[in-house]
Amino acid sequence: MPAKWVRTFAERRPGVDVELVDCAAAEAAALVRSGTVDAALGRPGVNAEPDLALIRLYDEVPVVVVPKGHVLTAADELTCADLADESCLLPLDDVLGWDARPGTQLSHRPETTADAVELVAAGLGVLVVPMSLARLHHRRDLTFRPLVDGPAAPVGLWWSEPTSELVDEFIGVLRGRKAGSSRGTREPVAKRSAKEKAAARRERLEAAGKVPPRKPKGAGEPGARRRRGGR
Template sequence: MTGSEVSPSFRLAYVPGVTPTKWVRIWNERLPDIPLTLVAVSAAEAFDVLRGGGADAGFVRLPVDRTDLSAIPLYTETTVVVVPKDHVVAAVDAVSAEDLADDIVLHPLDDTLAWERLPGRPANERPATTADAVEVVAAGVGVLVVPQSLARLHHRKDLTYRPVTDAPESRVALSWPEDATTDLVEDFIGIVRGRTVNSSRGRTPTPAQPKRKRPDTGGGPRQKSAAGKTAGKSPRSGSGGSKGGKRGKPRRRS
């Protein structure tokens, strides 16, 4: 390898709440010689990282600008409200946005939900991050509506969460720059889509091995003699007469 050549590698960005462990494990099993590096990014900066070449692909939250980025939607998350454990919401299985009308609903600057109208009463100021908003909820000031994965990510023993049945949902997708759909990106797409290692759209399939010729065991049709006649039977064998002889006419008795 010359000094100008660079060993292949794959950089995978991911936003908070996404757990890429399963896909990374499959990558390491299939491509052990190509290291995969994880790049943690915020939801807001994920697209700039992809466009700037800071990652080859990334798990992001929709919507994605399809002008220069490709995306494959993967799954939709349940939306939940994070509340103190002694909050009235903790006593029910699920709530609606209307049930939060009397609560201060925090709206962090990195919110990933596309609200037409935020439920509840607004706070005096918006927390900078979801993590900051969780701390405010723990202090007993307001509640927070987020995708369930973020509630799990910022879990605290003094907080709990419940589904919000009519809140906007967050969708997670795999995205990459459209003009940089490399072979390694195709490999990772195949892994995410669940393709097998020999899939025609994944890495180059393992070539099929030629079939071996079955050895001649002698148990097939009768072998022919060198003269091309079937062996084991005289070409003019009769029903017991001498070789080449003919039966004469029977003599008349006197």
């Protein structure tokens, strides 16, 4: 998703570079506050940041990461009830903020999601994470299944007010503003009146030969004009 937004922004503002900075979810808001970045993708479902502006962009599907060949891979989708007999890993950088977790939570909490994935590969338990994190830490010996009744993982964009012109335009891209929007370009595109639109349409039809060209104003047949009071 970030790459898609950057491409759209680049089309509207050629010559302006956008640098994508990798960071942990827990660090995103702090980077915005410090001015290190202009805006940051974060997870508002876990970290409330009342001093920052926020757009909620989309919700991620939670998935269960398991070893290939695990009994849970027999189903295309899983429910919390399917995890009742499983040992579940909960890393310290968990982003779901899920209180009522199914299964048995292991007492050992790995420091990062990457560490938890390593433990899943070792057969020590299963892991519930947003789909993007399962893909980020993909391994050939692991797979995942959607957890249909698990908690959605919202993703949003944080920034500080007031914004610069460029940041505001980038936010407009994420909001879906069109390029001609008054908030999406430096110079708003003036709207044409109904009369101007009709005249432009007439010109197109004349150019295509679909209607006869109009006579210039004041033009008439030679000698057809009569003076008042004349003979």
